[in-house]
Structure formats: structure tokens, C-alpha cells
Amino acid sequence: MDDTTTMIAGLRFLIVEDHGFQRWAIRHMLEELGAGNVLEAGDGRAALAILRDPHARVDIIISDLDMPGMDGMEFIRHAGAEGIAVSFILASALDRALISSVETMTTAYGIDLLGAIKKPVTANALVAAIRRYSLPRPHIERQPAAPIFTLAEIAQGFANREFESYFQPKVELATGAIKGVEALARWRHPQKGVVSPGAFIKLLEDSGHIDGLTMAMLDMSAICCRTWREGGLDATVSVNLSHKSLADVAFADRVTERVLAQNLDPRHVVLEVTESAATTHLGTALENLSRLRMRGFGLAIDDYGTGYSSMQQLSRIAFTELKIDQSFVRSASTQKSSRVILESSLEMAKRLNILAVAEGVETRPDWDLLVSLGCDLGQGYFVAAPMETGAFFHWLKTWKLSI
Numbered sequence: 247m248d249d250t251t252t253m254i255a256g257l258r259f260l261i262v263e264d265h266g267f268q269r270w271a272i273r274h275m276l277e278e279l280g281a282g283n284v285l286e287a288g289d290g291r292a293a294l295a296i297l298r299d300p301h302a303r304v305d306i307i308i309s310d311l312d313m314p315g316m317d318g319m320e321f322i323r324h325a326g327a328e329g330i331a332v333s334f335i336l337a338s339a340l341d342r343a344l345i346s347s348v349e350t351m352t353t354a355y356g357i358d359l360l361g362a363i364k365k366p367v368t369a370n371a372l373v374a375a376i377r378r379y380s381l382p383r384p385h386i387e388r389q390p391a392a393p394i395f396t397l398a399e400i401a402q403g404f405a406n407r408e409f410e411s412y413f414q415p416k417v418e419l420a421t422g423a424i425k426g427v428e429a430l431a432r433w434r435h436p437q438k439g440v441v442s443p444g445a446f447i448k449l450l451e452d453s454g455h456i457d458g459l460t461m462a463m464l465d466m467s468a469i470c471c472r473t474w475r476e477g478g479l480d481a482t483v484s485v486n487l488s489h490k491s492l493a494d495v496a497f498a499d500r501v502t503e504r505v506l507a508q509n510l511d512p513r514h515v516v517l518e519v520t521e522s523a524a525t526t527h528l529g530t531a532l533e534n535l536s537r538l539r540m541r542g543f544g545l546a547i548d549d550y551g552t553g554y555s556s557m558q559q560l561s562r563i564a565f566t567e568l569k570i571d572q573s574f575v576r577s578a579s580t581q582k583s584s585r586v587i588l589e590s591s592l593e594m595a596k597r598l599n600i601l602a603v604a605e606g607v608e609t610r611p612d613w614d615l616l617v618s619l620g621c622d623l624g625q626g627y628f629v630a631a632p633m634e635t636g637a638f639f640h641w642l643k644t645w646k647l648s649i
């Protein structure tokens with residue numbers, strides 16, 4: 247058995263489809279691919295009944311959209327609202343633009359979407375979507391319904407030095423060379439394991455404590471960056487800033503002091519801010535960002551495409567890098583609308599004469615498309631997931647572009 251067959255054999259599927267023959271055809275295809283656990287439902291209502299049964303344990307749902315009774319859209323809404331932990335593959339004969347808007351709706355309802363297939367379903371399309379299941383997908387897991395930690399618990403974790411930085415490389419698409427590394431905060435919780443930033447950043451921001459984390463991240467990032475630079479790797483380190491910090495006029499000075507204290511030249515540090523962070527407290531944000539840029543720091547616009555800034559607003563700030571949000575990158579090879587946004591973002595980066603970085607490069611087709619569009623750098627699971635320091639330095643030694 248190859249890896250894919252082994253993987254499929256271990257998964258439980260639920261086919262939601264009103265048409266008996268099509269249900270049979272998909273079941274047959276899944277079984278041919280090695281699936282041993284396949285359930286069926288004729289519409290959304292029957293599917294929900296199965297999912298609510300604690301013994302059912304479904305991993306992947308393959309659902310039609312157009313069904314009498316409860317249609318696919320309503321079914322997805324209920325599955326999202328009930329927090330059912332399952333991944334979806336949409337299969338529909340509707341036209342591509344309509345499937346695209348349902349794709350967007352699905353993720354907006356908090357559902358993990360593996361792919362959307364235009365009918366007739368083929369085994370190749372099914373396998374491509376199912377394979378995404380084995381990729382780590384923290385964008386779904388890291389959105390807890392309610393905060394699971396209190397500020398006191400976070401402060402205790404901080405005092406116990408349980409916070410650390412993970413590192414994820416950014417590589418040049420044309421050559422595979424590592425050009426930068428993003429630092430991403432993690433909490434190594436003694437009981438809950440490694441906790442993602444979604445569970446603590448907002449609470450730290452709302453309570454006015456985010457700077458403590460930012461400064462600690464700057465320290466760890468500067469130390470590691472110095473280490474890899476001494477080892478001969480000419481790569482920058484990127485640190486995420488919060489919009490809250492930019493409201494304080496003294497912030498730029500504190501960042502500079504921190505980095506200089508670790509003997510790192512600010513030119514080797516990139517600070518990432520989202521479009522909305524850069525434009526929320528416009529006056530102080532511009533003062534801070536201009537001062538940081540003046541001292542040599544690189545500035546990146548993070549999650550580009552998810553905010554509402556205009557090109558004029560962005561051109562006022564001396565950004566050096568444009569990070570195109572992963573939602574457009576991931577769907578650009580299948581969704582026309584995402585592809586248009588991706589292409590125009592690349593065009594804009596070129597006009598502003600700044601580096602274009604694609605986030606969330608997960609698969610080979612994503613990578614190939616970005617190469618063909620002339621994007622500068624890529625970051626994502628296709629290259630490497632964020633890694634703890636030890637694993638990251640080990641990875642650096644073994645990385646070579648195997649494409």
C-alpha cells in the first residue's frame with residue numbers, strides 16, 4: 247500500500263448526496279481507493295443526525311450542494327454552528343463561480359474545507375482533496391470558540407518562561423534560497439501542549455500587555471538571527487507587531503534598543519503589521535513606522551488583501567515587503583476571483599518596488615503558480631511549517647529545494 251492508500255484506509259467518510267446512483271459512484275470510488283469506512287446520507291438533515299451520534303466519528307464529508315430537504319448550504323451552516331469537527335469536500339454540478347462563493351461561505355462558517363470538485367467527480371480530484379487532510383491546518387484549530395485561558399494564567403505562563411518563538415522560513419521562489427524567517431509565538435503549556443497565538447494574543451492586546459510578548463519575541467528573534475547570520479546564512483528575521491503598540495509614540499525607540507542590545511543590525515529585522523494596524527492610529531502609527539524604517543528596519547504589510555486600505559494609503563508608508571494573505575494564495579489555483587486578487591497584489595508590489603511574499607503556500611500547484619506569476623518569496627507548509635528553535639536549525643542544514 248502506498249501512503250495515500252494507507253491514509254484513506256484510516257479515514258471515515260460520509261457521502262451526502264440525494265442522487266442514489268451518484269452516491270453509489272462516489273462510494274465505489276472511495277472503496278477502490280482503499281476506504282473501509284463509508285457512511286451515506288440523502289440530505290443535510292440525515293447527515294446531521296449521523297454526525298450528532300457520538301459513535302459515528304466522521305473525518306471527511308463529501309457533500310452535494312443542491313439537494314431537496316436540507317440543501318448543502320444549510321447543512322454547512324448547521325455543521326459550523328454546532329462546531330462539528332469534520333472536514334468537507336464539496337461536489338457539485340453548479341457552475342464554477344457559484345461553487346466558489348459557497349467555498350468562501352464554508353470557510354466563513356468556520357468549516358475546514360479540503361476542496362470543491364466540479365461534478366462528475368473523478369478519483370484524481372477526490373484524492374487531491376483528501377490528501378489535504380494530512381496537512382497541518384492550524385487556521386481552523388487555532389480559533390477556539392471562547393478564550394480558554396484567563397489573563398492570570400497567561401501571566402503565570404509568561405513568568406514561568408513558557409513562551410517561545412517558532413520559526414518559519416521564507417524562500418525565494420526562483421532559487422529556493424532562504425531569504426527570511428518569520429518568528430511566531432507559541433506557549434508551551436505544561437498541560438495543554440503547544441498553544442497557538444490565537445488563544446492568547448487578543449487577550450494580551452485587550453488588557454494592554456502585548457508589548458511584553460513583543461519584546462520577548464524581539465529578543466529571541468534577534469538572538470537566533472544573529473546565530474544563523476554568524477553561520478553564514480544571509481536571512482532576515484520577521485517579528486509581528488500589534489496595532490496596539492503603534493499607538494504609543496515611544497514604541498519605535500524601545501524596539502530599536504531591544505534589537506541593538508542583542509547586537510543585531512536593524513536592517514536584518516523586518517516588522518510585520520497588518521493594513522488595519524498601520525492605519526488605525528494613523529498619526530502615531532506613521533510616526534513609529536517612519537522612525538523604524540529610518541533606523542533601517544524592514545516593514546512588511548501582513549495579511550494583505552484582508553483589510554480595506556487603498557494603494558494610496560499603503561504607498562504613504564515606507565513598506566519594504568507585501569505579504570499576500572494565505573486565503574488568496576491557497577485558492578488561487580482553483581478560484582478565479584482569488585487568482586485575480588493574487589495577480590493584482592503582485593502587480594502592486596512591483597509598482598511600489600517592494601518584495602512580494604506569498605503566505606500559505608501549501609502545495610506544489612500553489613508553488614508552481616507563484617513561480618509562473620513571478621512572485622518573489624513564498625512561505626508555507628510546502629516549504630516548512632513553523633518549527634521550534636532546535637528543529638529549525640536542524641532544518642536549515644538539510645534544506646534544499648527538491649523540485
Ligand code: C2E
Nearest residue numbers: 385388430431442443463486487488606607608626627632
Ligand atoms: P500571521 O502573521 O499571518 O502568521 C502566519 C500564520 O499562518 C501562522 O499561524 C502560521 O503558522 C500559519 N501558516 C504558515 N504556513 C501556512 C500554510 O502553508 N498553511 C496554513 N494554513 N497556515 C500556515 P500562527 O503561528 O498560528 O499565528 C497566527 C497569527 O498570530 C499570526 O498570523 C500573527 O498575526 C499572530 N502572531 C503570531 N506571533 C505573534 C507575535 O509574536 N506577536 C503578535 N502581535 N502576533 C503574533
Ligand code: CA
Nearest residue numbers: 428486518548
Ligand atoms: Ca505575520
Ligand code: CA
Nearest residue numbers: 548549569605
Ligand atoms: Ca499573515
